[in-house]
Amino acid sequence: MPENARLGGNLDQIELEFVEREATPQLLMKLSIQPHLAGLSLSNTVSVLEVFGVERARSTVHNWVHKADLQPDDGRSPNHVAVDETVIRLNDEQYWLYAAVDPETNELLHTTLEPTRTKVLAHSFFGELREKHDVDDAVFLVDGAKPLQDACIRHGLRFRYEKHGNRNSVERVFREIKRRTSSFSNCFSNAEADTADDWLRSFAFAWNQLI
Missing domain, CATH: 3.30.420.10 (Ribonuclease H-like superfamily/Ribonuclease H)
Structure with a gap:
């Protein structure tokens, strides 16, 4: 993201309907997903979770991002x-x-x-x-x-x-x-190509939140 970008996006727009028996509080999951898509590496995102006393693998955060199925909102009418x-x-x-x-x-x-x-x-x-x-x-x-x-x-x-x-x-x-x-x-x-495609759409969601 641009260097002056700020994490001002609305966390409520990140839906976690896929969560069933996940032990991590949903707020921390959202706080992990958003900064990672904004530019934070998986390793650093895991370190942020550790500040809150939660230890998770990088693959876990990676899976949260993809299961959240984020993508840009529909219904725009650009000129x-x-x-x-x-x-x-x-x-x-x-x-x-x-x-x-x-x-x-x-x-x-x-x-x-x-x-x-x-x-x-x-x-x-x-x-x-x-x-x-x-x-x-x-x-x-x-x-x-x-x-x-x-x-x-x-x-x-x-x-x-x-x-x-x-x-x-x-x-x-x-x-x-x-x-x-x-x-x-x-x-x-x-x-896999499908995983990369999902990540790119998640990136698009985060980009729109932060511009």
Whole structure:
């Protein structure tokens, strides 16, 4: 997250319906999930729990994050949407991260992780985005990527080529994601693609809480 970010998000938005016989108080679980997604490593998050007299393994906190099933809220109506794609390394394999951002608020609207980069997957991403948010009247800001432009045309969406300007919002998100995945390799090391996809959506939830 940006260096001046503060943990001001609402903990009540982190629902722990998956909890059954977990001995850790839910407030401490939420206080673990939020700072980890905000940039704290699993090791340091476990150390924070120890301050409260609770000893938990890093894998336990990792599981809390994924079981919480966090993701950005639906129902946004942005005037502009910056869309981009970038390569994410998962173990020794290459995946493509698709992301849509409201450049006026810097909120992440939707993300998905795919094993390749095709027009079909780009079209699917835009379809999911349209199901989640009211974006049919928005202007989409895209770069020279043909699959993204083709998806806009097939969905009947207005788009504008923009290499910098308002598209910088999605580039900032990508930089932070790459910083996290390189600094805290335990997020994606030995992880399945579905697990990484879940983490990215949880990251999007935390990003929106803290911007």
